[in-house]
Amino acid sequence: MSKQVDASPAAVAGLLLAAGASTRLGQPKQLLPFAGRPLVRHVVEQALQSRLASLTVVVGFHASEVRAAIADLPVSIIENAAYAQGQSTSLRAGLLALPRETAAVLVLLVDQPFVDTALIDRLIGLYEETRALIVAPVYGDRRGNPVLFDRKLIPELLTIVGDTGAREVIARCRDHLVTLALPDDRPFQDIDTWDDYRRLSAGSP
Secondary structure: OOOOOOOOOOOEEEEEEEOOOOOOOOOOHHHOEEOOEEHHHHHHHHHHOOOOOEEEEEEEOEHHHHHHHOOOOOOEEEEOOOHHHOHHHHHHHHHHOOOOOOOEEEEEEOOOOOOOHHHHHHHHHHHHHHOOOEEEEEEOOEEOOOEEEEHHHHHHHOOOOOOOOOHHHHHHOHHHEEEEEOOOOHHHOOOOOHHHHHHHHHOOO
């Protein structure tokens, strides 16, 4: 007899990493105007309209200005004073601040403005259907963000060091990875340079 998967609603917390120094831009990308508001606010509003049970935002570079851009929204804001030491420090700060009832965490990046509410909800739905340890979107043979991790992996995520994300954890747990196929790579597009910003801004709603 096959094992039944619990498909009931899960408390999936959102964790938005918005602390980076934007070295290639020379100014905080979090505050760049996008779709009529600061980029960080645009990304937060997409997440808040989703089925995420909560949203924690990690700030660092220009923390006070980034905090002010979302201060009126129902999010938990965590400041990472060690942001210059790499993305792993922001990931760790955010994970340690997640609500106790969190069943899984969806890690979002502030420079991916086309990750919308619908994609977030589809990832949550796939997690509820499968209870996989990792759920990630893919386009062709390319895996992208955001990535959802079951709470069982949080201790392992907390061991990551340096300016890196969770690639090593995903590689080690690839047998427990479930993917969501996307029709295009639009959600994967990110803002690293001024050319990126001009191109993505032109395609914003």
